[in-house]
Amino acid sequence: MGRKTSNKVRMYHRYLGFFLAGIMAVYAISGVALIFRNTDYLKQQVTVEETLDSNLSPEQVGKELKIKDFEASKVTDKEIAFKTGVYNVQTGFVSYTKLQNPYLLDKLQNFHKAKTGQPLYYLNILFGVSLLFFVVSAFWMFLPSTPIFKKGMWFAAAGLVLTLVLLFV
Numbered sequence: 001m002g003r004k005t006s007n008k009v010r011m012y013h014r015y016l017g018f019f020l021a022g023i024m025a026v027y028a029i030s031g032v033a034l035i036f037r038n039t040d041y042l043k044q045q046v047t048v049e050e051t052l053d054s055n056l057s058p059e060q061v062g063k064e065l066k067i068k069d070f071e072a073s074k075v076t077d078k079e080i081a082f083k084t085g086v087y088n089v090q091t092g093f094v095s096y097t098k099l100q101n102p103y104l105l106d107k108l109q110n111f112h113k114a115k116t117g118q119p120l121y122y123l124n125i126l127f128g129v130s131l132l133f134f135v136v137s138a139f140w141m142f143l144p145s146t147p148i149f150k151k152g153m154w155f156a157a158a159g160l161v162l163t164l165v166l167l168f169v
Contacts, residue, residue: 009140012133020130023111027127030108033101037109043099048085054092056080061087065094 036042052064058080062070067082074081079088085096101109114120139156142149 003143006140006143009137013137013141016130016133020127023123023127026108026111030105030112033105034109034112040099042105043101045097046100047095047097049093049095052087052092052094054088054090056087056089056092058082061094065096067098 033042052061056064058070058072058075061072061080061082067084070082072080072082076089078090079086081087082096084098085094087094100106111120111124114124138152142152144150
Protein backbone atom coordinates (compact mmCIF):
# COMPACT_ATOMS: atom_id res chain seq x y z
CA MET A 1 0.00 0.00 0.00
CA GLY A 2 1.61 3.22 -1.12
CA ARG A 3 1.16 6.84 -0.26
CA LYS A 4 -0.91 7.41 -3.42
CA THR A 5 -3.44 4.69 -2.46
CA SER A 6 -3.57 5.95 1.11
CA ASN A 7 -4.29 9.51 -0.02
CA LYS A 8 -7.01 8.33 -2.43
CA VAL A 9 -8.73 6.26 0.29
CA ARG A 10 -8.47 9.18 2.73
CA MET A 11 -10.13 11.45 0.17
CA TYR A 12 -13.04 9.00 -0.40
CA HIS A 13 -13.38 8.50 3.36
CA ARG A 14 -13.46 12.26 3.96
CA TYR A 15 -16.00 13.20 1.28
CA LEU A 16 -18.28 10.25 1.92
CA GLY A 17 -18.15 11.20 5.61
CA PHE A 18 -19.21 14.76 4.82
CA PHE A 19 -21.94 13.53 2.47
CA LEU A 20 -23.40 11.11 5.04
CA ALA A 21 -23.01 13.35 8.12
CA GLY A 22 -26.73 14.18 8.26
CA ILE A 23 -27.93 10.61 7.88
CA MET A 24 -25.37 9.43 10.44
CA ALA A 25 -26.80 11.93 12.92
CA VAL A 26 -30.32 10.62 12.22
CA TYR A 27 -29.23 7.01 12.77
CA ALA A 28 -27.33 7.95 15.93
CA ILE A 29 -30.27 9.82 17.49
CA SER A 30 -32.92 7.29 16.49
CA GLY A 31 -30.67 4.37 17.45
CA VAL A 32 -30.30 5.69 20.99
CA ALA A 33 -34.04 6.40 21.17
CA LEU A 34 -34.83 2.85 20.00
CA ILE A 35 -33.10 1.52 23.10
CA PHE A 36 -36.09 2.87 25.05
CA ARG A 37 -38.78 1.43 22.71
CA ASN A 38 -40.06 -0.99 25.39
CA THR A 39 -40.57 1.83 27.89
CA ASP A 40 -42.89 4.83 28.00
CA TYR A 41 -39.96 7.25 27.83
CA LEU A 42 -40.72 10.19 25.48
CA LYS A 43 -44.06 8.67 24.45
CA GLN A 44 -47.30 10.62 24.37
CA GLN A 45 -50.77 9.31 25.11
CA VAL A 46 -53.06 9.53 22.07
CA THR A 47 -56.77 8.70 21.80
CA VAL A 48 -57.67 6.66 18.72
CA GLU A 49 -61.21 6.34 17.41
CA GLU A 50 -61.99 4.13 14.43
CA THR A 51 -64.59 1.77 13.07
CA LEU A 52 -63.86 -1.91 12.62
CA ASP A 53 -66.12 -4.66 11.34
CA SER A 54 -68.98 -5.38 13.72
CA ASN A 55 -69.44 -8.59 15.72
CA LEU A 56 -65.72 -9.32 16.14
CA SER A 57 -64.48 -11.63 18.86
CA PRO A 58 -62.07 -10.28 21.49
CA GLU A 59 -59.19 -12.06 19.75
CA GLN A 60 -60.11 -10.47 16.41
CA VAL A 61 -60.33 -7.01 17.99
CA GLY A 62 -56.84 -7.38 19.44
CA LYS A 63 -55.52 -8.57 16.08
CA GLU A 64 -57.20 -5.74 14.14
CA LEU A 65 -55.88 -3.11 16.54
CA LYS A 66 -52.41 -4.73 16.59
CA ILE A 67 -52.29 -4.64 20.39
CA LYS A 68 -49.76 -7.08 21.82
CA ASP A 69 -51.03 -9.29 24.64
CA PHE A 70 -54.59 -8.05 24.09
CA GLU A 71 -56.89 -9.13 26.88
CA ALA A 72 -60.57 -8.30 27.22
CA SER A 73 -61.53 -7.27 30.73
CA LYS A 74 -65.31 -7.40 30.13
CA VAL A 75 -67.30 -8.97 27.30
CA THR A 76 -71.04 -8.39 26.81
CA ASP A 77 -73.43 -8.57 23.87
CA LYS A 78 -72.95 -4.85 23.28
CA GLU A 79 -69.27 -4.17 23.99
CA ILE A 80 -65.84 -5.55 24.63
CA ALA A 81 -63.89 -3.59 27.20
CA PHE A 82 -60.13 -3.86 27.42
CA LYS A 83 -57.38 -2.16 29.38
CA THR A 84 -57.11 0.93 27.16
CA GLY A 85 -60.53 1.23 25.56
CA VAL A 86 -63.90 -0.11 24.45
CA TYR A 87 -65.15 -1.81 21.26
CA ASN A 88 -68.85 -1.61 20.38
CA VAL A 89 -69.82 -5.05 19.07
CA GLN A 90 -72.91 -3.83 17.19
CA THR A 91 -71.46 -0.77 15.39
CA GLY A 92 -67.79 -1.74 15.27
CA PHE A 93 -66.76 1.63 16.74
CA VAL A 94 -63.70 1.42 18.95
CA SER A 95 -62.13 4.08 21.12
CA TYR A 96 -58.85 3.46 22.92
CA THR A 97 -55.67 5.17 24.04
CA LYS A 98 -52.17 4.24 23.05
CA LEU A 99 -48.68 5.55 23.65
CA GLN A 100 -46.66 6.70 20.67
CA ASN A 101 -43.48 8.62 20.00
CA PRO A 102 -43.64 12.28 19.01
CA TYR A 103 -44.02 12.77 15.25
CA LEU A 104 -40.40 13.70 14.46
CA LEU A 105 -38.90 10.91 16.58
CA ASP A 106 -41.28 8.41 14.98
CA LYS A 107 -40.12 9.52 11.51
CA LEU A 108 -36.46 9.24 12.55
CA GLN A 109 -36.99 5.73 13.90
CA ASN A 110 -38.58 4.62 10.62
CA PHE A 111 -35.09 4.86 9.09
CA HIS A 112 -34.00 1.99 11.32
CA LYS A 113 -37.12 -0.11 10.82
CA ALA A 114 -37.41 0.10 7.00
CA LYS A 115 -38.41 -3.19 5.39
CA THR A 116 -37.82 -4.54 1.90
CA GLY A 117 -41.07 -3.13 0.52
CA GLN A 118 -40.29 0.46 1.52
CA PRO A 119 -38.20 3.04 -0.38
CA LEU A 120 -36.00 3.61 2.70
CA TYR A 121 -34.82 0.02 2.27
CA TYR A 122 -32.40 1.14 -0.45
CA LEU A 123 -31.11 3.98 1.70
CA ASN A 124 -30.46 1.51 4.53
CA ILE A 125 -28.44 -0.72 2.20
CA LEU A 126 -26.44 2.25 0.90
CA PHE A 127 -25.81 3.47 4.42
CA GLY A 128 -24.77 0.02 5.68
CA VAL A 129 -22.33 -0.44 2.80
CA SER A 130 -20.98 3.07 3.40
CA LEU A 131 -20.40 2.31 7.08
CA LEU A 132 -18.57 -0.87 6.11
CA PHE A 133 -16.41 1.23 3.78
CA PHE A 134 -15.61 3.55 6.71
CA VAL A 135 -14.52 0.57 8.78
CA VAL A 136 -12.23 -0.81 6.09
CA SER A 137 -10.91 2.55 4.84
CA ALA A 138 -9.92 3.59 8.36
CA PHE A 139 -7.02 1.14 8.05
CA TRP A 140 -5.73 3.02 4.99
CA MET A 141 -5.78 6.43 6.63
CA PHE A 142 -2.15 6.16 7.74
CA LEU A 143 0.86 4.33 6.36
CA PRO A 144 1.61 1.09 8.25
CA SER A 145 5.12 2.24 9.12
CA THR A 146 3.90 5.26 11.13
CA PRO A 147 3.56 5.20 14.92
CA ILE A 148 -0.05 6.41 14.74
CA PHE A 149 -1.01 3.40 12.59
CA LYS A 150 0.62 0.98 15.06
CA LYS A 151 -1.16 2.65 17.95
CA GLY A 152 -4.38 2.51 15.95
CA MET A 153 -3.98 -1.27 15.59
CA TRP A 154 -3.90 -1.59 19.38
CA PHE A 155 -7.13 0.40 19.62
CA ALA A 156 -8.70 -1.70 16.84
CA ALA A 157 -7.74 -4.89 18.70
CA ALA A 158 -9.20 -3.53 21.95
CA GLY A 159 -12.40 -2.58 20.13
CA LEU A 160 -12.65 -6.06 18.61
CA VAL A 161 -12.20 -7.68 22.02
CA LEU A 162 -14.85 -5.41 23.56
CA THR A 163 -17.25 -6.24 20.72
CA LEU A 164 -16.72 -9.98 21.16
CA VAL A 165 -17.22 -9.70 24.92
CA LEU A 166 -20.47 -7.77 24.47
CA LEU A 167 -21.72 -10.22 21.86
CA PHE A 168 -20.98 -13.43 23.73
CA VAL A 169 -21.20 -12.60 27.42
